[in-house]
Amino acid sequence: MDSTSPDSDPGSDPRLDAPGEAQAAPAAQAAAPGGPAVYFDGLSNRRQNVMIGFANQLVMRSADNFVSWPYEDIRRVDGPSGTLRVSCLSASPLARLEIRDAALSAELIARCSHIDQHRLTRGGIARIVGWSLAAAASIIAVVLFVIPFAAERLTPLVPPSMEKHLGDAAVVQIHSLFGDKECSAAAGQAAFAKLVTALRRPADLDDGIGSQVLDTPIPNAFALPGGRFFLFRGLLDKANDPDEVAGVLAHELGHLKHRDNLRQLIHNGSSSFLIGLLFGDITGAGAAVFASRSMINASYSREAEEAADSFAIEVMHKLGRPTRPMGELLFRITGKEAGKQPALWSSHPLTEDRLARMRAADRPASGPPLLSTEEWKALKGICK
Template sequence: MSELSEQVEIAQDAGTPAVYFDGVSSRRRKVTLGFEDQLEIREDGETPTRWAYAEIRRADSPPGVLRLSCISAPPLARLELRETPLAREIAARCPRLDEHQAGRSGVAKIVGWSVAAAVSILAVIHFGVPLAADRLAPLVPEPLERRIGDAAEVQVKAAFGGRVCDNPAGQAAFTKLMKRLRDAAGLDDTVKSAVLPTTLPNAFALPGGKVYLLNGLLNKAENVDEIAGVLAHELGHLRHHDNMRGIIYNGGTSFLIGLLFGDVTGSSAVIFASRSVVEASYSREAETAADTFAIDLMHALGRSPKPAAELMFRITGKEGGSGFTILASHPLTEDRLARMTKEDRPASGQPLLTTEEWVALKGICGGAGKV
């Protein structure tokens, strides 16, 4: 044994032993160190562990402690000793002590994996979540979807004064119109509908079979086919579960999971759902599919889908699409208008309402209706 090695062991025997963790067990081992051609880590009765000086690296440690690791040792292996002349001696013998273990290639790997993780997250957001929403929305059980719609309905009605328009003659006309639309669409009477008293021109569907027409849109309509085409479009969103898809896609999975476990009335969930369904911004694919549904439905009734597009175009031209209008959630493009115009056909079916019924519908929220 060299003179320096003997001096080091004497210093350790005087009260500064090193502590060694072999990276395999959690046992704390008190060891002595020997400085030969490699650093020797010695424990009584055990074969010395040898670390090449060039492979020893400094590890994170608290103040006053030198913590070392070795590239060729198990990843969790550590040697710890107080900042003493012994520690300084080790530092002097290790030429690459402060070189990061990962090295350049390791850093490149870390950066590469970080970029890959970021790309994966973006891929999930842009592709995985929409795909999951598309697959999950039609699978939501009807009772659960109705519960979501009921919870949102409470907030929706509260936002519009807590009441619905119920003039008897107007309600009879509206019921007749919705029945003709439902029957032609193959939907049953579980689909509920109402007119809400507000000047805002809009119409929307809620999960669980609920369709609402806002009186502001009814006031701007010039004939029943305009309103029928808009309602047919909303029935398309209802049939295709677009609202449920939007709730899942826009971050409402926590709300959906909450409902699955019985949390039906949580205020944050209800507020989120009501905001999502009323202010829904559908994808281009969903809008196109709802347009197709409305076109086919109006044709089945022997009526033209063009009047609905003309109604939306009038609102766009006069209001520029500003404010809370039907255009906020159903943006009308020239392509959509051109498509509905192309699908225009001479009326072959009976009028959806009589002139008197149309006047009554216009006055459903009170006051005399105007044609």
């Protein structure tokens, strides 16, 4: 006996319609509506207004462009508040999509199972900070310990011809900074040459040394790589006798003898490179670099300055001339330095300390005067 009601229609059985409805639900989900977004292709700074859609991939359409990104390649990147900014592993590294609509953002996030896979966690940030600090500490260690050691070892290996070339280049800079007006009064030049020759012999330096007096009011004297040194008129104006000038010149000859300027050039060049690498071009880094360089170079320079002072004392003793005048001239120029700046930051020993050392090493004059009264007068007037 047929149990089916004669009025029933198999096509209207709800149980037959159920499978069709079940298939329609995923289809409706796949066809979720899209909306507007902003796209940057990573190849230019052009902003593109696009319409995004959610199919088997994220699609982006504009009047002249069509782009699709696989959902599994999409990653969240930092963006402004209220904006979802994403990139794609399989697209240009700089390509970005920005979605400001909250519903669209939520739809995309729901479809991208790996969107936050590479975002930094606290542990990741801590590791980056840790490695950055370790790198900074390594650079500082290299600047403080390795570079001075390397400069000490490399300096004797530099041939004199190369050192002279560096010195010649530095002379051009000296003239551009302080002027190239050389003091050339004949009698003064003769007196200056006599003084340099008297100092050069006990210093055991050959006659290839070049020396000049420049007409500038700065009271200073300094040496350059390759056997060159300068005396400024300002220092002659401050000096009271030849022994004061001789002590300062003997100090500069000490720098030439020890090749301190070449060693400092290697040291400072390497330090500048590494400190620049450490700080980069961050705003305000210049002040940090300056402060770091000052402190890093301080102990290195003081050691060289003290060695040059020792050399000057030795030369003056060999000539039978007093050492105290050099210290008095330096003190007259700089005045009392204690308390003006921390000793750690000073590239030279404090003038008070140098004066005390020169006084302690002073001996009564046992050799002839380095210049006669007339020669000293001529040297003082070499720029007139």
